[in-house]
Amino acid sequence: MASAGIRPGAAEERTLAQAFARREDWAFDEAYRRYGTLLYSVALNVLHNVQDAEDCVHDALVRVWRNPKTFAADRGSVRAFLTVVVRNDAISRLRASARRGRLAERLGREDEPAEEFEIDDFVQQRKLRAAIEELPQEQRQPVLLAYFGGKTHVEIAKELAEPLGTVKSRISLGLRKLGAALKEGRP
Amino acid sequence: MNEHVDDLAELYALGSLEDLDRARVERHTSSCAACAERVSEAEESVTRIAELQTMHEAPPGLRTRLHSSLALAHLRHAWVRSIPAAIAAALVLALIPTWVAVDRTRTVAAMHQDEQALAKIASAPFARAQFMSPRNAPMDAKVLYGMHGDWYYVVVMHPKPGMQVAYVHEGKMEMLGTVATHGASGTLYLPVNHKMEELALVSDGAVIGDAHLAY
Numbered sequence: 096m097a098s099a100g101i102r103p104g105a106a107e108e109r110t111l112a113q114a115f116a117r118r119e120d121w122a123f124d125e126a127y128r129r130y131g132t133l134l135y136s137v138a139l140n141v142l143h144n145v146q147d148a149e150d151c152v153h154d155a156l157v158r159v160w161r162n163p164k165t166f167a168a169d170r171g172s173v174r175a176f177l178t179v180v181v182r183n184d185a186i187s188r189l190r191a192s193a194r195r196g197r198l199a200e201r202l203g204r205e206d207e208p209a210e211e212f213e214i215d216d217f218v219q220q221r222k223l224r225a226a227i228e229e230l231p232q233e234q235r236q237p238v239l240l241a242y243f244g245g246k247t248h249v250e251i252a253k254e255l256a257e258p259l260g261t262v263k264s265r266i267s268l269g270l271r272k273l274g275a276a277l278k279e280g281r282p
Numbered sequence: 283m284n285e286h287v288d289d290l291a292e293l294y295a296l297g298s299l300e301d302l303d304r305a306r307v308e309r310h311t312s313s314c315a316a317c318a319e320r321v322s323e324a325e326e327s328v329t330r331i332a333e334l335q336t337m338h339e340a341p342p343g344l345r346t347r348l349h350s351s352l353a354l355a356h357l358r359h360a361w362v363r364s365i366p367a368a369i370a371a372a373l374v375l376a377l378i379p380t381w382v383a384v385d386r387t388r389t390v391a392a393m394h395q396d397e398q399a400l401a402k403i404a405s406a407p408f409a410r411a412q413f414m415s416p417r418n419a420p421m422d423a424k425v426l427y428g429m430h431g432d433w434y435y436v437v438v439m440h441p442k443p444g445m446q447v448a449y450v451h452e453g454k455m456e457m458l459g460t461v462a463t464h465g466a467s468g469t470l471y472l473p474v475n476h477k478m479e480e481l482a483l484v485s486d487g488a489v490i491g492d493a494h495l496a497y
């Protein structure tokens with residue numbers, strides 16, 4: 096276990112973003128030096144397998160770097176951009192292997208009880224928990240199912256028996272509120 | 283997608299879009315500054331959550347592997363640049379502990395095997411036999427097999443680590459392979475072209491169940 100480290104200054108981050116957008120090799124190296132731990136942790140926290148997490152970070156970063164259109168300098172921070180790219184890739188992998196696993200399970204046993212989804216299993220961090228608890232219930236549930244459950248908004252709408260449009264806007268509102276709450280608490 | 287991404291920005295950042303919609307958001311934001319801003323705001327929120335979760339040090343081989351894949355030119359550490367890709371690759375292998383390398387081969391092979399097995403199940407008539415414990419209780423384990431005895435697919439729920447499958451014949455046991463675990467289930471695909479009539483599950487050297495197959 097390691098800490099995420101000290102956040103570099105905004106100006107420094109902007110320089111990095113510009114160089115990253117121009118595909119200067121040193122920027123890749125620097126981004127990895129700064130955010131490698133974060134990116135690997137993001138992948139591991141979704142996949143729970145060290146080799147899968149490593150493959151995921153590797154493949155996602157290679158894809159980003161080889162496709163110059165993916166990141167423009169005014170696109171925001173490299174840190175947040177890469178975090179989401181890696182996380183999305185990890186979720187895709189998880190979904191693909193869940194599809195395989197579900198099929199294998201169905202073949203092996205038909206009366207498998209549905210898996211219970213326990214928030215407590217995932218959110219141990221006090222500050223995060225507090226911010227999540229501040230969300231209205233109608234937003235909290237779909238945001239948690241999206242972030243920790245790795246579910247698509249279509250699956251969430253089905254699960255909560257709510258219209259797709261309603262679920263979309265609740266997730267959207269919920270995330271913006273959560274993001275703001277976590278920002279406030281920042282030193 | 284010419285339409286602006288709207289609420290999809292947050293869904294994208296949370297990972298709750300299907301691959302197709304995700305690609306459309308990525309495409310649109312590469313040419314629309316307004317949407318790029320909203321998406322990057324959402325990415326920032328998700329990153330704040332991610333940063334509050336447990337952090338794990340990345341394995342040292344990952345950086346080397348990235349460098350060798352991307353053939354980066356201007357490196358800060360000259361020693362990486364000065365060695366050819368083949369040596370760099372060997373270096374990466376040397377950095378990975380043996381058990382990881384072994385496990386990785388097995389995982390990749392197992393994924394491939396599952397796909398082969400599913401193709402067989404989908405395309406050919408098959409039978410199914412139940413594994414029973416020594417006390418004759420049904421286990422959460424089955425073997426699916428081709429009616430011509432040309433393939434076998436063992437599925438075990440909550441398998442013990444290193445659990446093996448053996449062919450039992452004339453009082454002898456022949457080990458066929460180790461069950462690969464994915465989540466709660468474990469599988470082993472055996473493209474053995476021989477009509478086997480009894481299979482056993484072996485854990486820590488002891489038979490913990492067997493299945494009788496009929497053709």
Ligand SMILES: [Zn+2]
Pocket residue numbers: 285286287310314315316317318
């Ligand atoms: Zn737009």
